Amino acid sequence: MEKMMDRCGLFGMFDNNGFHTSHLIYYGLFSMQHRGMEAAGICVNDNQGNFSYVKDEGLVTEVFDEMKLEKLQGHAGIGHILRYDGSDARENAQPIVIRYTSGHMAVALNGGLTNIEEIRHDLELKGSVFQTMEAAEVISVLISRARNNYPTIEEAIASIMPMLKGGYAMLVMTPRKVIGVRDPQGIRPLVLGREDHSWFLSSETCAFDELNVDYVRDIQPGEIVVINAEGPHSIQGMPAQPIRACIYEYIYYSHPASVFGGQEVYKARYNMGCHLAKEAPADADAVVWVPDSGLAAAAGYADTLGIPMVDAFVKNKYYGNNLVKPEGILFDRKIHMKLSVIKSQVKDKNIVVVDDSMVRGTTAQTLVELLRHAGAKSVHLRIASATISHPCYYGASMPEEKKLIFHEQGVDAVCKMTGADSLAFLSSEGMVAACPDAAGGFCMACFNGDYPTK
């Protein structure tokens, strides 16, 4: 894994229009497939409060077919896509569905909780038994235990929120409600949308765009939005703290067409390229972008310096999860199946390559090798974010700390390792300045170690 991956995407809806709920959730999840490719799941609620669900490992298109979607009949539902970097994706697929004294409940989570092991251990000591390793299951047990003490499910959720330390967005479905919850610092995104009398919750606005759903607003930090047959209403689950939205959503995770906290992701990436050009100009004949997330930053970089941007890398469209990864002797020969280079675009030229971020440095090394092999005269690497030197505890799937290239090494050593002629990164100030429309501050902990929570 070179890029950090966000662990999940959420999409839920409460339908009052007679839409095909499961189909819309399916398309919503499909439009956010970039947020997780290990597993997918949809749970729907028929009008009687009975829940049915399908979840399994694989892409959205692999888990569902027309027959399965047709069987998922209901007026409300929540869906989830999982990025998991460890144990069994099938076992940990979400939504988690339980039955307790108040009926069915389904829970889907995006994010990471720093104290989830302690909570789980405490519940186990009290007799709870868990079937998955997912925090969503722990949360479902917490909510079900709290529910008896509160008149409404939202009040029960509010009562357990102070226990949850970390960055998260969550969907909860009960027989009469679909509920969205966002952590009190707004680290993970969650947005509300509407079409006529139907209401939607999603990790990203790009899902609304694809379904012709109108974006209404971001769920606020600490807010619990409750959607039922009458429409949405909110309670404040926890007092909102100063917002610390994940800045890596703008750098890499989110779809470029999405708007997060008022800031369009594409524009943020373009601005990052502009700031990078001012901070670290390179004397080059052409700017080369790295598919796909490096495109906007490379455009900003090229426009600012007046250097032509060329298409040099071509991504193999069919490279994916199912490819047998080269190992052993094949890996040693550095067979790179994902990208190929158009030689005429780079031969005998001084090239500046713009990518969005660097985690382990292995991709940068391969890019430089590919360009040199194609005849580039010189290769300068420019990265449109700061150096990543700390782990993320809020749901980004990333290598352990010691595998982060900047955990122990400096820029000069990494430049040498990649084989580039020069290497430079955008400053933290440049990243923030690139997001002028974002409402509030940012989590930048993986860049600077300043974690929003303990």
Ligand code: SF4
């Ligand atoms: S640590 Fe990095 S990836 Fe994790 S939430 Fe903060 S900015 Fe995002």
